[in-house]
Every structure is written in C-alpha cells, then in structure tokens.
Amino acid sequence: MKKDFNISFHSLFAITNLPVSRFLDYLLQSNNYEKYMEKLLAAYNPVAAANVMCRNTISVGWDGYIYDCDFNQMLELKVDCSNKHILNFDSNELRNRSIVINQHCFGCTAGAGSSCGGAVT
Numbered sequence: 001m002k003k004d005f006n007i008s009f010h011s012l013f014a015i016t017n018l019p020v021s022r023f024l025d026y027l028l029q030s031n032n033y034e035k036y037m038e039k040l041l042a043a044y045n046p047v048a049a050a051n052v053m054c055r056n057t058i059s060v061g062w063d064g065y066i067y068d069c070d071f072n073q074m075l076e077l078k079v080d081c082s083n084k085h086i087l088n089f090d091s092n093e094l095r096n097r098s099i100v101i102n103q104h105c106f107g108c109t110a111g112a113g114s115s116c117g118g119a120v121t
Contacts, residue, residue, distance in 0.1 A: 016040070018071060018107035040106040048113030054099045060086055068099045069108075077102065 027033040054068040067073035
C-alpha cells in the first residue's frame with residue numbers, strides 16, 4: 001500500500017473475513033469456499049466462542065426485528081423466539097433461546113475471535 005498509495009500502517013488490526021455476502025460469492029466463484037471453511041474450522045478456539053457477541057448482545061433492525069448478531073441481521077436470520085419483534089420483547093424468553101447459527105459463525109470463533117465480543121490482538 002505504501003508503494004501504490006503512499007499509505008503506511010503503524011498499528012494494523014485484522015479480523016477474520018466472514019463467509020457472507022460478496023466475500024462468500026468470491027469464495028464460491030473462485031472455488032475457495034471449502035478451503036476457507038476448513039481453515040476457519042481448524043482455527044476454532046473455545047475461548048473465543050465463549051465471548052462471541054450473540055451470547056450477551058442482540059441486534060435490532062430498523063424495522064424492530066431482533067437478531068442474535070449483526071451478521072444474522074444482514075442474512076435476515078431472526079432470533080429463535082416466538083417474540084421476534086422488539087414490540088413483543090420478552091427478556092426471559094430471549095435469555096433462554098437457542099442462538100441461530102450458520103457457516104459465518106465459525107469466523108467469530110476462530111483464533112482470537114472476530115465478533116464484537118471477541119478480540120483483535
């Protein structure tokens with residue numbers, strides 16, 4: 001980046017790129033999906049998994065629907081509760097729900113974690 005744009009970094013934080021949206025499309029089109037998922041699975045860290053965003057934070061969409069995390073919101077994967085809207089919020093039901101998981105969740109549990117509740121160092 002220094003050569004092309006005269007940009008240099010003093011401190012650079014990198015987090016795992018989750019297999020969603022354009023990156024997922026790229027992985028599939030370039031035949032790299034399986035290889036990338038194998039890397040994420042191999043990098044699974046139970047300590048990171050214990051601190052992922054979906055364990056203590058929810059995401060609420062502009063329309064009031066509740067999601068386990070920002071990534072689930074982007075994928076339109078609403079919480080696994082009978083009350084999926086903030087107007088019918090039930091903290092006890094929400095606290096005892098099963099978290100909706102998908103392939104992208106492996107990104108938040110890899111290495112030091114890449115979710116809002118994870119670490120970047």
